[in-house]
Amino acid sequence: MPKIVSARLIVTSPGRNFVTLKIECNDGTTGLGDATLNGREMAVASYLQDHVIPCLIGREAHRIEDIWQYLYKGAYWRRGPVTMTAIAAVDMALWDIKGKVAGLPVYQLLGGAAREGCMVYCHANGTTIEDTIATAIRHRDEGYRAIRLQCGVPGLASTYGVAKAGQRYEPADADLPTESVWSTEKYLRVVPELFAAAREALGWDVHLLHDVHHRLTPIEAARLGKDLEPYRPFWIEDATPAEDQDAFRLIRQHTTTPLAVGEIFNSIWDAKHLIENRLIDYIRATVVHAGGLTHLRQIASLADLYQVRTGCHGATDLSPVTMAAALHFGLSIPNFGIQEHMPHTDETDAVFPHHYRFEDGMMHPGDAPGLGVEIDEALAETYPYKRAYLPVNRLEDGTLWSW
Numbered sequence: 367m368p369k370i371v372s373a374r375l376i377v378t379s380p381g382r383n384f385v386t387l388k389i390e391c392n393d394g395t396t397g398l399g400d401a402t403l404n405g406r407e408m409a410v411a412s413y414l415q416d417h418v419i420p421c422l423i424g425r426e427a428h429r430i431e432d433i434w435q436y437l438y439k440g441a442y443w444r445r446g447p448v449t450m451t452a453i454a455a456v457d458m459a460l461w462d463i464k465g466k467v468a469g470l471p472v473y474q475l476l477g478g479a480a481r482e483g484c485m486v487y488c489h490a491n492g493t494t495i496e497d498t499i500a501t502a503i504r505h506r507d508e509g510y511r512a513i514r515l516q517c518g519v520p521g522l523a524s525t526y527g528v529a530k531a532g533q534r535y536e537p538a539d540a541d542l543p544t545e546s547v548w549s550t551e552k553y554l555r556v557v558p559e560l561f562a563a564a565r566e567a568l569g570w571d572v573h574l575l576h577d578v579h580h581r582l583t584p585i586e587a588a589r590l591g592k593d594l595e596p597y598r599p600f601w602i603e604d605a606t607p608a609e610d611q612d613a614f615r616l617i618r619q620h621t622t623t624p625l626a627v628g629e630i631f632n633s634i635w636d637a638k639h640l641i642e643n644r645l646i647d648y649i650r651a652t653v654v655h656a657g658g659l660t661h662l663r664q665i666a667s668l669a670d671l672y673q674v675r676t677g678c679h680g681a682t683d684l685s686p687v688t689m690a691a692a693l694h695f696g697l698s699i700p701n702f703g704i705q706e707h708m709p710h711t712d713e714t715d716a717v718f719p720h721h722y723r724f725e726d727g728m729m730h731p732g733d734a735p736g737l738g739v740e741i742d743e744a745l746a747e748t749y750p751y752k753r754a755y756l757p758v759n760r761l762e763d764g765t766l767w768s769w
Contacts, residue, residue, distance in 0.1 A: 397462035399455035457658025483728030591621030675703030
């Protein structure tokens with residue numbers, strides 16, 4: 367049995383910050399885990415370096431479940447995004463090791479493929495509706511079968527999900543938080559127009575998605591869902607802050623538009639009420655923030671009982687290690703729905719060589735043993751960490767608002 371002899375952190379910023387855990391065993395096998403928490407990266411790095419890594423040395427790497435329980439229950443202070451991201455990094459690295467020792471891709475260890483690939487959705491955004499539609503057409507022509515639509519809101523200087531001209535969208539964009547201005551009234555006017563234009567341009571063979579990003583009250587979200595019904599959206603995401611989980615019951619009473627939530631969830635307990643009461647259609651918890659493959663599989667199993675499907679977060683704040691883990695997960699579970707896909711920069715792909723691939727609207731993790739991702743440590747060292755914060759959202763009168 368391979369035993370853990372060392373574990374160390376690699377912090378790099380090839381266009382944005384990533385924290386990677388590398389575990390090494392006495393037989394020479396190594397495993398990688400993603401520990402990136404957008405805007406709070408160094409909090410997880412400290413948690414791992416100061417509190418977790420010392421507890422790993424000498425343990426049998428194959429005892430994944432036991433190590434997971436040890437890190438979760440043994441800390442006493444359970445849950446929370448920092449703790450669960452740290453546990454996820456260890457969990458991913460151990461699955462990577464197990465796959466390499468077995469000579470199998472991780473999805474085979476999870477029961478094998480339940481489908482030929484994972485349908486993914488991309489992002490189309492623009493300052494205007496016309497810009498967004500032009501981008502969506504380009505993505506459709508690239509082979510995507512599902513596209514998330516976001517556009518600028520007339521009268522607002524900036525809008526979540528919309529990149530600056532000629533640049534990739536990256537929300538963690540400043541050394542200190544930028545402050546954006548928000549108007550629900552203006553936003554609710556433009557989104558139905560965006561979807562009407564998209565259906566006119568793209569037809570009905572492309573799935574259309576939209577991210578509200580927690581910024582509506584329940585009744586406002588219900589109004590948006592009802593207004594979008596004629597255009598049959600695949601989902602609206604994070605329609606209202608999910609801390610008030612019964613708020614989704616009010617939305618349900620007014621619209622049949624599917625609801626997705628959970629990219630900021632870190633435990634099955636965050637999702638339990640929503641799933642068991644059928645208040646959502648897609649659970650968006652992700653490998654890196656919800657305790658790794660071990661815990662995310664539990665969330666998916668619960669969701670499967672209630673016909674809730676997965677739709678894991680997959681923006682560029684997750685490293686290629688998580689992207690690979692999400693694809694192994696999605697390929698193997700029975701209730702996979704869709705996977706978010708924001709391609710990383712060429713610089714990031716060079717730091718993290720990987721075997722996953724995109725073709726005809728779907729992604730596959732590849733068949734390399736383990737997760738199928740490595741890290742070029744020498745190249746990673748050339749991209750030093752740069753502090754970067756997510757923005758702050760305020761209403762037009764200055765009131766701090768959800769983001």
